[in-house]
Amino acid sequence: MSRRPTISDVAHEAGVSKGLVSFVFNGRPGVSPATRDRILAAAAELGWRPNPNARSLTTQTAYALGLVVLRDPAILGSDPFFPAFISGVEAVLSDRGRVMLLSVVPDEERELETYRKLAAESRVDGVFLTDLRHHDPRIALLAELGIPAVTLGRPDVPSGFPVIDRDYGHGITAVVSRLRELGHTRIAHVAGDDRMLHGTRRRDQFAEAVRASGGEPIVVGADFSPDAGAQATRALLARDEAPTAIVFANDPMAIAGMAVAQQLGYRLPEQLSITGMDGSEMSQYLFPPLATVGNDPAEWGRTAAHSLLALIETGASEDVTLPAAEFIPRGxxxxPPTPDGSAVDTPQQTATPSTR
Structure with missing residues (x-):
C-alpha cells in the first residue's frame, strides 16, 4: 500500500467490522478464536498496529460512568424509569468512589458526537447503553473507540458487550390472558417508539399473545410520551367499535389514557379496562389503581453498574438475565360492559404496594 494502513483496511481485509478489530487489539471478550486469528493475520499482512494514544484510553481512569440519553427532555421528564434506574446505579457507585455523568441529547448525530468527545477527553471509564435501537450504530462506535459498555436489552447487531436483560413477554402474555379470561375480545395496544427495540418487542409480544388466544390485535403507534398516549386513546375510543381494554407500552401513557377516558365520560374499569407497563411507583396510587407489568428500574441500575464495573476492572463480565417481568393486577x-352498555358487577382486583 502507498499509504499507512488503517483499522478500516484491516477490517476490510478480514471481512469484519472495525469494532471487532478494536475488540481484538484491546483484549475484549466476545470474539471467536477463528475470527481473532483472521484479524491478527490481516493486521500482520498489512503491517498495521493500533495507535498508542488510542490504546492509552483503556488504561486511564476517569472514575466516572456515562449515560447518554437520546430523548426529548419533555418526554424524559415524564418517564419514571430513568430516575429509578439512576438511583440504582448511584447506590452502587457511591460505595465505589465513582460518579455518573449524564448527557441528554436531541438527535443521533449529537449522540454519536458525544461518545466521541467522551473518548477523546477520557471523561468516562465506561457507559450504559439504554433505549437500544434497530441496527444501533452505537455498538460499533463504542467498540471502535474502545469504551467499555453494558447494554440494557439484547442488541439486534453483533456485540461483544455484556447484556442485562429481562423476559418482558411473560408479563405481557399474563396481561392478555387475564383480559381474555375477563371476557374482553377487543383489546388494543398503544405501542412505544418503533425506533426502539423494546418498543417493537413489546408490540410484537402483545400481538403474539392476542393471536395465540384466538383474537386479532389492535395496535396504535405512539412514542412513550403521555401526550402521545392521550392522542392514541382519543383515536381508539372514537372508533365505531372501540376497544373494551387498552394495554399501554408504559405507565405514563396509560395514566394519560385513563385521564382522557374519564374526560370522555367512561367509568373505569366498568366501561373500559386499562393497563400499563414498567410498574412505576405512582401507578398504585391512582384511582382506580393501575394494573401494570413490573420492571424495577432500580434493579436494572444496580445490576448494570456491577456488570460495567466488572468489565472495566477485569476485562470481562457475564450477561445477566433478571427475573421475568410479572403482571401486577389492580383495580x-x-x-367488559354488556352489549347494552351496562357494567358487569364483579370485585376489583388489587395488589399490595410491595408487589412491584
Missing amino acids: SIAP
Whole structure:
C-alpha cells in the first residue's frame, strides 16, 4: 500500500467490522478464536498496529460512568424509569468512589458526537447503553473507540458487550390472558417508539399473545410520551367499535389514557379496562389503581453498574438475565360492559404496594 494502513483496511481485509478489530487489539471478550486469528493475520499482512494514544484510553481512569440519553427532555421528564434506574446505579457507585455523568441529547448525530468527545477527553471509564435501537450504530462506535459498555436489552447487531436483560413477554402474555379470561375480545395496544427495540418487542409480544388466544390485535403507534398516549386513546375510543381494554407500552401513557377516558365520560374499569407497563411507583396510587407489568428500574441500575464495573476492572463480565417481568393486577381492569352498555358487577382486583 502507498499509504499507512488503517483499522478500516484491516477490517476490510478480514471481512469484519472495525469494532471487532478494536475488540481484538484491546483484549475484549466476545470474539471467536477463528475470527481473532483472521484479524491478527490481516493486521500482520498489512503491517498495521493500533495507535498508542488510542490504546492509552483503556488504561486511564476517569472514575466516572456515562449515560447518554437520546430523548426529548419533555418526554424524559415524564418517564419514571430513568430516575429509578439512576438511583440504582448511584447506590452502587457511591460505595465505589465513582460518579455518573449524564448527557441528554436531541438527535443521533449529537449522540454519536458525544461518545466521541467522551473518548477523546477520557471523561468516562465506561457507559450504559439504554433505549437500544434497530441496527444501533452505537455498538460499533463504542467498540471502535474502545469504551467499555453494558447494554440494557439484547442488541439486534453483533456485540461483544455484556447484556442485562429481562423476559418482558411473560408479563405481557399474563396481561392478555387475564383480559381474555375477563371476557374482553377487543383489546388494543398503544405501542412505544418503533425506533426502539423494546418498543417493537413489546408490540410484537402483545400481538403474539392476542393471536395465540384466538383474537386479532389492535395496535396504535405512539412514542412513550403521555401526550402521545392521550392522542392514541382519543383515536381508539372514537372508533365505531372501540376497544373494551387498552394495554399501554408504559405507565405514563396509560395514566394519560385513563385521564382522557374519564374526560370522555367512561367509568373505569366498568366501561373500559386499562393497563400499563414498567410498574412505576405512582401507578398504585391512582384511582382506580393501575394494573401494570413490573420492571424495577432500580434493579436494572444496580445490576448494570456491577456488570460495567466488572468489565472495566477485569476485562470481562457475564450477561445477566433478571427475573421475568410479572403482571401486577389492580383495580383498573374488570369484565367488559354488556352489549347494552351496562357494567358487569364483579370485585376489583388489587395488589399490595410491595408487589412491584
